Amino acid sequence: MSTTAQNNATVTDSATGTGPTGEPAGATVPQEVREAILAVAERARRARPELATARRARKDETLQGMADALRQNASAILAANRKDVENGREKGTSEAMLDRLSLDAPRIEALATALEELVALPDPVGNVVRGRDLPNGLHMTQLRVPLGVVGAIYEARPNVTVDIAGLALKSGNAVILRGGSAARETNTVLIQILREQALSHGFDADIVQGIDEFGRDGATALMSERGSVDVLVPRGGRELIQSVVRNAKVPVIETGEGNVHLYIDESAPVKMAVDIALNAKTQRVSVCNTAETLLIHAGAEEAGREVLRALHRAGVLLHVDEGARAWLPTEAEATATPATEEDWGTEYLALELAVKTVGSLDEAMDHIRRWSTGHTEAIVTNDLANADRFVAEIDSAAVIVNASTRFTDGGQLGLGAEVGISTQKMHARGPMGLEELTTTKWVLRGQGQVRS
Numbered sequence: 458m459s460t461t462a463q464n465n466a467t468v469t470d471s472a473t474g475t476g477p478t479g480e481p482a483g484a485t486v487p488q489e490v491r492e493a494i495l496a497v498a499e500r501a502r503r504a505r506p507e508l509a510t511a512r513r514a515r516k517d518e519t520l521q522g523m524a525d526a527l528r529q530n531a532s533a534i535l536a537a538n539r540k541d542v543e544n545g546r547e548k549g550t551s552e553a554m555l556d557r558l559s560l561d562a563p564r565i566e567a568l569a570t571a572l573e574e575l576v577a578l579p580d581p582v583g584n585v586v587r588g589r590d591l592p593n594g595l596h597m598t599q600l601r602v603p604l605g606v607v608g609a610i611y612e613a614r615p616n617v618t619v620d621i622a623g624l625a626l627k628s629g630n631a632v633i634l635r636g637g638s639a640a641r642e643t644n645t646v647l648i649q650i651l652r653e654q655a656l657s658h659g660f661d662a663d664i665v666q667g668i669d670e671f672g673r674d675g676a677t678a679l680m681s682e683r684g685s686v687d688v689l690v691p692r693g694g695r696e697l698i699q700s701v702v703r704n705a706k707v708p709v710i711e712t713g714e715g716n717v718h719l720y721i722d723e724s725a726p727v728k729m730a731v732d733i734a735l736n737a738k739t740q741r742v743s744v745c746n747t748a749e750t751l752l753i754h755a756g757a758e759e760a761g762r763e764v765l766r767a768l769h770r771a772g773v774l775l776h777v778d779e780g781a782r783a784w785l786p787t788e789a790e791a792t793a794t795p796a797t798e799e800d801w802g803t804e805y806l807a808l809e810l811a812v813k814t815v816g817s818l819d820e821a822m823d824h825i826r827r828w829s830t831g832h833t834e835a836i837v838t839n840d841l842a843n844a845d846r847f848v849a850e851i852d853s854a855a856v857i858v859n860a861s862t863r864f865t866d867g868g869q870l871g872l873g874a875e876v877g878i879s880t881q882k883m884h885a886r887g888p889m890g891l892e893e894l895t896t897t898k899w900v901l902r903g904q905g906q907v908r909s
Contacts, residue, residue, distance in 0.1 A: 486674045494678035497666050498685035501606045501631035504661035509603045509629040511660070513580040516627055519658040523623065524572040526650045531565050534650075537642040538615065545613070545639055553743035553806040558613040558640055568619045575627050575873040581892045582629045596902040601895040603629035605687035608679050609876070610701055612693040613639040618647045620867075620874035621690075622665050626655070627873075628894040631664045633686065635676045641669045680705035690889075692877045695804070710889070713854075713880030714804045715745030715832040717862050720821045720847070721764065722838035723756040729859065730760040730837045731767045736861040737835065739771045743806050745878060746833055746865040750801060750811045752821045755780060765789065765812065773808045776800045780814030801828045818843050822850055829853055831880040833865040854880050854887040 508516075527534070538560040545555050581601045588598035607630045611617045618636055625632035636644040644667055652662040668675040680689065683706040691701035695714040702709050719737050721730045737748035751768075753761040762784045768775060769789040776796040777785065785793055800811040801824070815821045825834055835857035836847040844858045855865040855878075865888065867875025872890030879885045885893040 486677050490671050490674040491678045491681075493671060494668060494675055494682060495685060497633055497668055498606060498679075498682050500661075500663040501633055501666060502685065504663040505603070505606060505629070505631035508626065508631065508660055508664050509582070511629070515658065516580065516629075517576045519626060519654060519660065520572045520576050520623055522654040522658055523619075523626075523651055524569040524576075526654050527565055527569045527572070527619070527647075530646070530650055531562060534565060534643065534646050535560060535562070537646040540642045541640050544642075550613075550639065551807075554613050554639070556741070556743040558615065558643075560615060560643065564616065568616055571620060571868060571874040572623045574868065575623050575891070578627070578871075578873050578891060580627065581895050586897055593906055594904060595906055598900045598902075599897050600900060601892070602898045604894055604896055606631045606633065606685065607876075607894065608633045608635070608682070608686045608689040608707065610635045610676050610679065610689065610691045610693075610697070612637040612697060614692065615640045615643040615647060617692055618644050618667075619651070621876050622648075622651050624874055624876055624891060624894055626664065628891045630894055632666070633679065634665070634667045634669075635679060636667065636669055638669065638672065644669055677704075680707060683707045690876055710877075710879055710885055710893075711881045712877035712889075713745075713830050713832050715747065715878075716750065716802060716804050716828060716830040717746060717748050717832055718750045718752060718825045718829060718834045719748040719862060720752040720815075720818075720825070720834070720836045721754060721757050721760055722818065722836060722840060722843055723754040724839040724843070725754075725757055725760050725837040726839060727760045727763050730757070731763050733835070733837055733859070733861050734764045735767055735771060736863060738768060738773055738810055739808065740861070740863050742808055744863075745804075746862050747806070748810065748835075748862050749804055750813065750824075750828065752824060753781065753784075753812065753814050754818075754821070755814045755816050758784065761814070762786070768810060769793075771808075773810050775810055775812055777812045778814060781812040804830075818846065822847065825851060825853075832878060833857065833862045835860065835862045854878060 542555060542559055545558055582603060584601045586599040590596050607625055609621050618634055622632055648665060648667040651665045655664055656662040686707045689705050689707040689709045691698045692712050702711050719734060765784055766786045769786060775793040777793050778796045796811050831853045833855040834851050834853045836844060837859055838844050848856050867888040867890050870888055872888055876889040878888050
């Protein structure tokens with residue numbers, strides 16, 4: 458098992474209560490915890506009707522209040538976060554996980570700004586998807602409505618606490634958050650701030666609730682609350698996500714790990730290839746839209762040499778095949794390791810990258826089809842036909858031409874924030890924003906029609 462897989466498995470055990478084999482731990486959940494989680498879900502259901510029917514202006518005022526409160530309480534948030542980070546270091550948490558966990562003043566400002574960006578976005582609730590008058594005189598409309606009660610299970614990501622709560626509020630949903638023990642101190646403070654602002658704007662505070670106090674048993678119980686919780690969204694490593702998918706009774710929107718590929722075509726401009734590869738791998742290594750495998754056309758030797766040189770200088774540990782090894786700068790030869798089959802399937806979430814040379818676009822696409830997790834794939838090329846083929850034939854949630862993979866992000870795509878990046882094909886795919894937290898309802902208006 459790779460280091461990354463071991464880290465993910467450890468987090469999964471603490472977050473969901475499932476063992477390394479994914480066997481459910483539901484039978485061991487104490488009855489009092491089950492009853493407590495049911496009570497949380499029932500409070501959420503009671504709280505949501507007023508939110509579901511609230512006007513946009515009131516929801517926007519609440520979101521702005523939350524943004525202002527985050528800024529005003531930055532010192533308290535940072536103090537709590539320092540405790541979580543210190544605890545994580547003492548427990549040997551990986552650097553990638555510590556990076557996700559850590560907050561500073563700019564990151565808190567980014568959280569507040571994300572809420573303000575939601576204020577500026579249209580409210581999807583009540584939008585007419587389609588409508589028409591039927592031949593029998595009935596007027597039919599299909600309207601967007603909230604999903605209801607949304608549960609989220611995630612790990613060491615305090616930004617997710619704010620993002621999901623903000624998106625849920627704007628889209629009319631109550632939310633139950635399980636952020637994991639690694640971020641418990643930070644999430645406690647954040648959720649308290651969000652609840653206080655909801656209450657001060659006339660909403661029931663229970664539109665936002667956290668269940669970290671119930672530990673892994675609470676997460677397992679939440680997965681069983683079908684009928685009380687309408688949908689569950691897991692975010693984290695592969696083991697956590699697949700454990701929730703396998704064991705939850707509540708409907709799950711599957712967000713995926715990011716074994717993201719970047720392909721440098723034979724015609725790729727050298728500077729563009731270097732700039733994109735560096736950004737895709739090093740701009741922030743601990744997130745799911747970071748490139749994990751670099752594919753380089755065998756004919757793109759100059760671009761390949763310059764990209765590998767730049768990546769090595771940036772501190773990236775390269776796992777290379779024989780073709781790429783021939784392009785390594787002298788100073789990188791001692792540190793680079795031979796790529797293995799395991800490398801092609803690894804989400805490193807660190808300054809590591811698998812590198813393979815390919816003889817054609819078809820070979821690159823075949824490799825991606827075999828190893829992709831369906832998250833994001835990118836091509837750097839000056840060949841329009843190759844770009845069009847790549848877009849048409851690669852079946853991932855996001856496909857990018859001549860830009861960094863780091864743009865697969867709700868904020869970057871104008872969604873304000875994101876619940877997660879869905880790699881499934883039902884209901885939602887790719888970055889999930891406001892519309893993805895809604896479903897539809899059919900409304901028929903008549904004048905006494907009966908069916909013959």
